Structures are given as C-alpha cells and as structure tokens.
Amino acid sequence: MGSYRWIGMVAILVAALGMLAGCKDRKTTYTTASGAAATAEEKLLQEAETAWAERENKDQLLVAIGKWEEYVAKDPTNKHVYGMLARAYYLLGNGHETEEEAMLAAYDKGASYAEQGMALNEGFLQCVEKGGKDYKCLDENMTQEDILSVYWAYANIGKWSAISGFTYIVKNKSKLKGISDWVQATDPNFYYGAGDRILGTYYAKAPAAFGGDLDKSLTHFNASLKIEPNYLGTKVLMAQYYCTRKLDRELFVQLCNEVINADPNSIPEIAAEQKLEQGNAQRLLDQVDDLF
Numbered sequence: 001m002g003s004y005r006w007i008g009m010v011a012i013l014v015a016a017l018g019m020l021a022g023c024k025d026r027k028t029t030y031t032t033a034s035g036a037a038a039t040a041e042e043k044l045l046q047e048a049e050t051a052w053a054e055r056e057n058k059d060q061l062l063v064a065i066g067k068w069e070e071y072v073a074k075d076p077t078n079k080h081v082y083g084m085l086a087r088a089y090y091l092l093g094n095g096h097e098t099e100e101e102a103m104l105a106a107y108d109k110g111a112s113y114a115e116q117g118m119a120l121n122e123g124f125l126q127c128v129e130k131g132g133k134d135y136k137c138l139d140e141n142m143t144q145e146d147i148l149s150v151y152w153a154y155a156n157i158g159k160w161s162a163i164s165g166f167t168y169i170v171k172n173k174s175k176l177k178g179i180s181d182w183v184q185a186t187d188p189n190f191y192y193g194a195g196d197r198i199l200g201t202y203y204a205k206a207p208a209a210f211g212g213d214l215d216k217s218l219t220h221f222n223a224s225l226k227i228e229p230n231y232l233g234t235k236v237l238m239a240q241y242y243c244t245r246k247l248d249r250e251l252f253v254q255l256c257n258e259v260i261n262a263d264p265n266s267i268p269e270i271a272a273e274q275k276l277e278q279g280n281a282q283r284l285l286d287q288v289d290d291l292f
Contacts, residue, residue, distance in 0.1 A: 082117030083148030117149030135178025
C-alpha cells in the first residue's frame with residue numbers, strides 16, 4: 001500500500017512540474033516610477049550623444065538638439081545639458097545656417113538655453129532677481145562648474161549682436177565684456193583658449209568709443225593661438241573681426257587660407273567643428289573684394 005502511495009505522489013509531482021514548465025515565469029519588479037523615468041532620461045542622453053557624434057551633418061545635429069530638449073523638459077536641473085544645447089545651437093547658427101534670419105533664431109535659442117543653465121546657480125539667480133546686472137553677478141557666484149553655460153552664452157549673444165548691428169553691439173557690450181573677463185579669469189585654457197579668443201573678438205567688434213581696441217584684440221587672439229594653434233575657429237574670428245576692422249587684407253587672406261588648408265583632425269574630438277570652420281573661412285575668402 002505504501003508503494004502505491006509513493007507512486008501516486010510522484011505522479012502528482014511530475015504533473016505539477018509539467019504545469020510549471022508550460023507556464024511563463026514572471027520577474028519580480030520593484031522598479032519605482034522614478035527609476036523608470038530615470039532610465040528613459042538616460043536613453044535620451046545616449047541618443048543625443050550618438051547623434052551629436054555626427055553633428056557635421058545638420059540633420060543629426062537637429063536630432064541631438066531634439067533629444068536634449070526632451071531631456072530638459074523632464075529634468076530641468078541639468079547644467080551640462082543646458083550648456084550642450086547652447087553649444088549645439090551655436091554650431092547650428094555658425095556652421096550650418098547661411099540665412100541671417102535662421103542664424104539669429106539659432107543664436108537666440110542658444111543664448112536662452114545658456115541663460116537657463118546659468119540660472120541653476122542659486123547665488124547668481126538670487127543676485128539677478130534682486131536687480132543685479134547679470135554680468136556683475138558672475139564673479140561672486142559662478143564657479144568652474146558653470147563655465148560651459150557662461151561661455152556659450154557669450155558665443156551666442158556675441159554672434160547675435162554682430163548680425164543685429166551696431167546698436168546691439170553697443171547695447172550688449174558690458175555683458176559681453178563681463179563674460180569675457182570672467183571666462184578668462186576662471187579658466188584661460190577652457191575650450192582651446194576661449195578666454196583670450198572672446199576678448200580678442202570683443203575688442204575687435206566694440207566701437208573705439210565704447211572700449212574697442214585693435215591692439216588689445218590682436219594681443220588676445222595671438223594669446224589664444226598660443227594656447228591652441230590648431231583651433232581653426234580662432235583664426236576665422238580673427239579674420240572676420242580683427243582683419244576687417246584693421247583693413248589688413250593680407251593677413252585676412254593668409255588666415256583664411258591657413259584654415260582652409262589645415263587638417264581638421266588635428267583636434268580629433270572637434271573634427272566636425274573644424275570642418276565647418278573651413279567652410280566659414282572659404283565663404284569669408286569668397287567675399288574678400290567686398291570686405292576690403
């Protein structure tokens with residue numbers, strides 16, 4: 001009798017195992033909603049970086065911008081992403097757009113994102129909200145952590161002002177000078193000698209009556225090139241602003257040709273920007289007879 005009972009138990013166990021084998025197992029899921037959201041946000045960042053790697057292509061640059069914009073809509077507290085949006089819109093205006101209206105729109109968006117990134121610095125934001133001039137609120141509040149947004153704010157506002165004309169160059173001169181000085185004091189080596197580069201641009205663009213000084217411009221451009229001689233954007237800005245104000249056609253042509261004939265891969269991580277600057281140099285060179 002005992003043996004039959006044992007056989008029956010085995011039969012039941014086998015049947016049960018068979019039923020389990022035929023069922024789908026389930027995974028325990030203790031993932032919170034915030035964890036799921038974080039995963040979605042990480043995916044957006046990954047997709048943005050993948051597209052950004054192909055930013056020489058305008059369509060891919062726009063994909064990167066779109067992904068970063070989706071990200072900040074979900075998480076409006078990421079300084080780095082705001083800084084990258086400012087940089088991306090600058091590249092759109094400076095490297096891909098050729099019509100003034102489209103360039104202005106890109107620089108305006110870039111400046112806006114840079115300012116949103118700057119506003120994430122609580123001390124800076126409180127200073128501005130209390131009525132302080134934004135450029136005067138930099139020194140006591142901003143740190144190296146904020147330099148990405150601050151620098152690209154200058155780059156976008158500076159280009160926007162230059163296209164918009166004399167009135168806006170004068171209107172924004174104090175802001176641009178304040179940002180230039182802050183970047184230079186905070187990290188003169190940032191982004192391939194950006195501090196000296198933007199001071200060189202500032203002194204070349206500003207009218208003499210409002211602080212413009214071509215000798216200072218030349219000094220700062222040369223200092224930037226000493227920090228990173230292979231960064232082509234410095235030579236393009238020098239030709240575009242210093243040489244045209246100085247009426248130095250020979251140096252203008254020399255700089256443009258140096259950029260056009262340079263190896264864009266000399267700084268591999270920004271090869272895309274370098275290639276686009278070569279296009280800018282060619283467009284400037286094509287206008288030489290109109291500019292001089």
